[in-house]
Amino acid sequence: xxxxxxxxxxxxxxxxAFDGLRxxxxxxxxxxxxxxxxxxxxxxxxxxxxxxxxEEEYLVVADLPGVDKRDLEVSVTGSLLAIKGVKKAEGNSxxxxxxxxxxxxxxxxxxxxxxxxxDPGKIKAELKDGVLALRIAKREEAKTKLIAVNVQ
Amino acid sequence: MDQRYIDNARGVAVPACxxxxxxxxxxxxxEMPGVPKEELEVRIEGNSLEVxxxxxxxxxxxxxxxxERRADSFRKRFTLDETIDREKxxxxxxxxxxxxxxxxxxxxxxxxxEIS
Numbered sequence: 001x002x003x004x005x006x007x008x009x010x011x012x013x014x015x016x017a018f019d020g021l022r023x024x025x026x027x028x029x030x031x032x033x034x035x036x037x038x039x040x041x042x043x044x045x046x047x048x049x050x051x052x053x054x055e056e057e058y059l060v061v062a063d064l065p066g067v068d069k070r071d072l073e074v075s076v077t078g079s080l081l082a083i084k085g086v087k088k089a090e091g092n093s094x095x096x097x098x099x100x101x102x103x104x105x106x107x108x109x110x111x112x113x114x115x116x117x118x119d120p121g122k123i124k125a126e127l128k129d130g131v132l133a134l135r136i137a138k139r140e141e142a143k144t145k146l147i148a149v150n151v152q
Numbered sequence: 153m154d155q156r157y158i159d160n161a162r163g164v165a166v167p168a169c170x171x172x173x174x175x176x177x178x179x180x181x182x183e184m185p186g187v188p189k190e191e192l193e194v195r196i197e198g199n200s201l202e203v204x205x206x207x208x209x210x211x212x213x214x215x216x217x218x219x220e221r222r223a224d225s226f227r228k229r230f231t232l233d234e235t236i237d238r239e240k241x242x243x244x245x246x247x248x249x250x251x252x253x254x255x256x257x258x259x260x261x262x263x264x265x266e267i268s
Contacts, residue, residue, distance in 0.1 A: 048221045054214035063185040063221055065248035099171040103183055115217070130185035130248015 046110045058114055058136045065130035074134065076120040084109040167226040176261055178254040184226045185248035192250065194243045201230045203250065235260035
């Protein structure tokens, strides 16, 4: 039990009230800090991808958390690169209660039209920590070449 | 693509999360693709459970044609109530998903009292 005099102390800092308010606001904002990959703007059917081009190759990086190597399929047609797969749901026991579900399961696919012809025989794929990295070599004829020009 | 947009796209993200409970075991799953085990931290301090992970984006030489993968790091904070046993928290990271297993204290579980 508090043995303080009832009522507001005379020396109270006016700004104290605002500190409390700020705390409340912070908590409210924390509650509303939605994940970046969920809900309406979710990439449910097309995972987020980075593409980097160098002179020799393309590097395609895709976020695929929880996707098994066996459920993933990468194919190449001309300059089109297709990444397809299934993210499988775990077994559901009847008694399980769900409190929050922002993650998704199901199939996804993404087709990328790369700017140059690629060599389907020279693709290195690596799946690590839920990130797929594809290194795709350009075709010889698509590489930038330096041609020496003789000035007369 | 606009360079400014590319720079803005980097930062801290809140990982997508799912929370389920099954017979006294609370399972929290957080999707953090690209975060290795060494860069992941799970910290319990008082009533707060904070998970943070950094992914080192190997800055590739070359031209970015597309940059959609947003975050360089992930952070998420939960508040634990008294029913969660702080001593029995297990964390496991596989395929870019962090799985936290939290146990509900025996004393907090519902009990049926027999009437004699």
